[in-house]
Amino acid sequence: MRSVSIIGIGQTPVGELWDCSARQLAYQAISGALADAQVEQVDALFVGNMLSGSLLDQEHLGTLVADFCGLHGIEAAKVEAACASGAAALRVGTMAVASGFHDLVVVAGLEKMTDTVGKDTTAGLATAADAEYEALHGVSFVGLNALIMQRYMYEHAVPLDAFAGFSLNAHRNGVHNPNAMFRDPISLEHYLKAPVIATPINILDSSPVCDGAAAVVLAPTAWAQRLTGGHHRGAVQILASASANDTLAVHDRRDPLVLEAARISSQKALRQANLRIDDLDLFELHDAFTIMAALSLEASGFARRGEGWRMAQQNEIGIDGRLPISTMGGLKSRGHPVGATGVYQIVECVQQLTGCAGANQVSQARLAMAQNIGGSGATVVTHILGS
Amino acid sequence: MRSVSIIGIGQTPVGELWDCSARQLAYQAISGALADAQVEQVDALFVGNMLSGSLLDQEHLGTLVADFCGLHGIEAAKVEAACASGAAALRVGTMAVASGFHDLVVVAGLEKMTDTVGKDTTAGLATAADAEYEALHGVSFVGLNALIMQRYMYEHAVPLDAFAGFSLNAHRNGVHNPNAMFRDPISLEHYLKAPVIATPINILDSSPVCDGAAAVVLAPTAWAQRLTGGHHRGAVQILASASANDTLAVHDRRDPLVLEAARISSQKALRQANLRIDDLDLFELHDAFTIMAALSLEASGFARRGEGWRMAQQNEIGIDGRLPISTMGGLKSRGHPVGATGVYQIVECVQQLTGCAGANQVSQARLAMAQNIGGSGATVVTHILGS
Numbered sequence: 001m002r003s004v005s006i007i008g009i010g011q012t013p014v015g016e017l018w019d020c021s022a023r024q025l026a027y028q029a030i031s032g033a034l035a036d037a038q039v040e041q042v043d044a045l046f047v048g049n050m051l052s053g054s055l056l057d058q059e060h061l062g063t064l065v066a067d068f069c070g071l072h073g074i075e076a077a078k079v080e081a082a083c084a085s086g087a088a089a090l091r092v093g094t095m096a097v098a099s100g101f102h103d104l105v106v107v108a109g110l111e112k113m114t115d116t117v118g119k120d121t122t123a124g125l126a127t128a129a130d131a132e133y134e135a136l137h138g139v140s141f142v143g144l145n146a147l148i149m150q151r152y153m154y155e156h157a158v159p160l161d162a163f164a165g166f167s168l169n170a171h172r173n174g175v176h177n178p179n180a181m182f183r184d185p186i187s188l189e190h191y192l193k194a195p196v197i198a199t200p201i202n203i204l205d206s207s208p209v210c211d212g213a214a215a216v217v218l219a220p221t222a223w224a225q226r227l228t229g230g231h232h233r234g235a236v237q238i239l240a241s242a243s244a245n246d247t248l249a250v251h252d253r254r255d256p257l258v259l260e261a262a263r264i265s266s267q268k269a270l271r272q273a274n275l276r277i278d279d280l281d282l283f284e285l286h287d288a289f290t291i292m293a294a295l296s297l298e299a300s301g302f303a304r305r306g307e308g309w310r311m312a313q314q315n316e317i318g319i320d321g322r323l324p325i326s327t328m329g330g331l332k333s334r335g336h337p338v339g340a341t342g343v344y345q346i347v348e349c350v351q352q353l354t355g356c357a358g359a360n361q362v363s364q365a366r367l368a369m370a371q372n373i374g375g376s377g378a379t380v381v382t383h384i385l386g387s
Numbered sequence: 388m389r390s391v392s393i394i395g396i397g398q399t400p401v402g403e404l405w406d407c408s409a410r411q412l413a414y415q416a417i418s419g420a421l422a423d424a425q426v427e428q429v430d431a432l433f434v435g436n437m438l439s440g441s442l443l444d445q446e447h448l449g450t451l452v453a454d455f456c457g458l459h460g461i462e463a464a465k466v467e468a469a470c471a472s473g474a475a476a477l478r479v480g481t482m483a484v485a486s487g488f489h490d491l492v493v494v495a496g497l498e499k500m501t502d503t504v505g506k507d508t509t510a511g512l513a514t515a516a517d518a519e520y521e522a523l524h525g526v527s528f529v530g531l532n533a534l535i536m537q538r539y540m541y542e543h544a545v546p547l548d549a550f551a552g553f554s555l556n557a558h559r560n561g562v563h564n565p566n567a568m569f570r571d572p573i574s575l576e577h578y579l580k581a582p583v584i585a586t587p588i589n590i591l592d593s594s595p596v597c598d599g600a601a602a603v604v605l606a607p608t609a610w611a612q613r614l615t616g617g618h619h620r621g622a623v624q625i626l627a628s629a630s631a632n633d634t635l636a637v638h639d640r641r642d643p644l645v646l647e648a649a650r651i652s653s654q655k656a657l658r659q660a661n662l663r664i665d666d667l668d669l670f671e672l673h674d675a676f677t678i679m680a681a682l683s684l685e686a687s688g689f690a691r692r693g694e695g696w697r698m699a700q701q702n703e704i705g706i707d708g709r710l711p712i713s714t715m716g717g718l719k720s721r722g723h724p725v726g727a728t729g730v731y732q733i734v735e736c737v738q739q740l741t742g743c744a745g746a747n748q749v750s751q752a753r754l755a756m757a758q759n760i761g762g763s764g765a766t767v768v769t770h771i772l773g774s
Contacts, residue, residue: 001487021519044630053440053467057522059514060469063632063765067639073651075630076766077475078467080440082447088464092479099486100388101628127446132408135444241488243431243462245450252454264460378450379463 003221004097005235008037009347014181014212014335022112023068029213030069037217043102044075048089048109049339054124055116082128084374086342087381094241097218108215109343128375130249144376146198149291156306163290164191165312167204170326174333176359181335205290207336214343233354240384242268248378261380262299269382277301281365282324284345286373287331324362342372353387390608391484392622395424396734401568401599401722409499410455416600417456417495424604430489431462435476435496436726441511442503469515471761473729474768481628484605495602496730515762517636531763533585536678543693550677551578552699554591557713561720563746568722592677594723601730620741627771629655635765648767649686656769664688668752669711671732673760674718711749729759740774
């Protein structure tokens with residue numbers, strides 16, 4: 001199998017971008033990534049997206065985006081795995097280059113969640129859950145996460161403010177990310193007074209509904225040196241790419257407090273990269289809700305069951321901490337345009353690994369892990385990147 | 388790159404299957420394919436599907452189907468490229484095995500178009516077109532094909548009955564396919580009297596709205612011999628797999644009567660397989676409308692521009708003809724559950740290449756081409772299989 005590297009990145013600011021349509025967002029991210037990689041044409045485009053069918057009445061998104069970006073005659077497809085669509089698309093792009101079917105591939109993550117006329121975004125997000133056994137009964141996506149968080153607090157006997165550290169860290173890091181949706185720091189007092197949206201989840205536990213697109217250009221690692229030779233930034237190698245699933249419905253899990261798919265995909269990824277968990281310099285995790293940050297840390301092996309929240313409370317997750325997470329603001333502060341998030345995480349890892357993370361630079365970052373979660377842990381895709 | 392083979396196939400009957408949900412259809416096809424391959428566990432599942440978000444309020448379909456089939460802990464994702472979703476998913480599965488990321492992969496095509504409460508199937512199908520520049524103005528998907536057919540009849544000065552041969556051939560072959568939706572032969576008189584649904588397209592030019600699922604199991608060719616050693620049927624090798632795109636909107640094409648993406652992907656596929664077009668023994672093409680059959684034959688190089696219809700009129704497309712097409716009924720008679728169609732085509736090629744096509748067996752079939760079209764020619768995926 002050919003080794004694959006990332007030779008260019010692009011992203012739009014994340015937010016409620018009422019003046020930008022889906023195709024325009026994709027164009028901004030993709031043209032940015034192509035310019036960054038200093039290439040004009042590619043062999044394939046894979047678009048990670050969850051909601052274009054439900055919210056925009058638009059399928060066939062791969063070819064739509066390729067067409068709008070002037071990428072004619074190439075392969076194009078959309079890849080969907082709920083909120084893990086971005087990383088799932090990166091998996092496909094990686095396999096396309098690794099197999100030798102293609103040399104240059106663009107992977108874009110894209111989601112347009114605002115300005116969707118006559119559509120219900122909450123119902124759209126619930127399509128990540130089981131339509132017949134969860135959503136039909138009125139459980140929303142935040143509701144499912146609230147049930148998990150409630151159970152966590154009960155079983156591990158932790159108070160609500162145990163989760164505050166995740167939100168404070170994310171907002172602290174978002175301040176310096178020009179592409180983040182929320183750039184104001186928050187205090188513990190803000191967190192404690194935040195309106196509850198589904199008990200016990202408050203609005204500062206939860207990532208926002210928003211729009212955004214991010215893109216990366218992939219090439220064989222053997223080419224990357226030459227392609228980025230005259231470039232301000234080196235290529236970043238994809239050391240591991242792994243995906244695993246779990247039951248779709250939370251009620252079918254043996255233990256709803258263990259993200260089994262995160263455990264499997266992390267272990268697979270570490271084995272592929274031949275690394276131990278302590279080797280990693282940072283972890284872009286899927287903090288769609290603070291409870292997911294805690295569970296992701298635990299399942300991936302950074303903390304024991306029931307103790308993920310301690311890493312936030314003891315501030316081990318800051319830029320200078322033992323394991324920096326959400327270094328550019330994470331889903332909470334940078335924002336969570338769902339199908340795009342997995343690619344934003346990768347773009348931010350590349351920024352860190354090439355010394356381009358500005359005020360949020362993790363010192364001597366060489367190895368980064370990114371983990372993108374679909375549904376309430378039903379699909380988990382883990383990548384490890386190295387500079 | 389590792390060579391990839393198909394070691395098992397499964398399919399459901401196609402029809403208005405009111406007593407079967409999407410997950411049940413998928414289970415039938417996948418369990419059939421696993422049993423046929425004599426394997427119980429696989430490394431990944433890729434589901435080709437177009438409309439689950441729009442019509443079923445269900446995304447995250449890859450993991451939903453994997454979960455329902457008891458395939459836990461594996462990679463799962465949905466691949467979408469409008470009506471070419473099935474073949475696009477096969478592309479991804481092929482890359483997964485070719486790259487070495489996975490050894491055993493199931494690719495399923497799945498569509499549930501009936502029994503969709505409160506949803507508009509015609510509007511769902513229009514999501515294959517450009518929502519902002521085509522569908523918004525009221526053009527339906529059949530409407531777009533009608534415009535193309537009208538132009539073809541005008542420019543090439545052919546009468547309506549020039550297309551009848553495609554429909555007659557499809558229905559003739561569907562009679563002997565137990566999985567076909569329509570198993571009654573039709574006559575020229577039926578065709579000429581068929582109700583028009585969008586001038587000049589009549590109901591016998593057009594494939595039906597229906598449900599269905601089909602699946603194949605992939606493995607490295609080097610393993611296939613061992614895996615199918617004690618088996619009633621040999622493995623079939625994927626000799627070529629290629630995809631190309633064109634402008635999404637028909638009005639953006641230089642020549643709306645040339646399927647440029649079909650031309651590119653066919654040529655790519657022939658180059659990959661190191662074959663000439665005359666080497667092929669049969670062609671499962673995308674006869675969603677009779678006009679698409681004509682254009683596909685022309686773009687792929689079997690007929691000159693404006694002359695594809697002659698192959699039908701001169702009966703060169705029958706089972707014993709120069710180039711058998713739609714050998715198990717095609718989209719017209721077997722049915723067109725959109726995201727599943729590309730996988731049905733592959734399953735039928737495998738039946739032909741392994742001598743399991745019953746009364747429709749193409750004599751001494753060794754090489755088969757399958758072509759799956761998304762939108763009005765905007766995405767075209769071409770595979771060549773060999774026994």
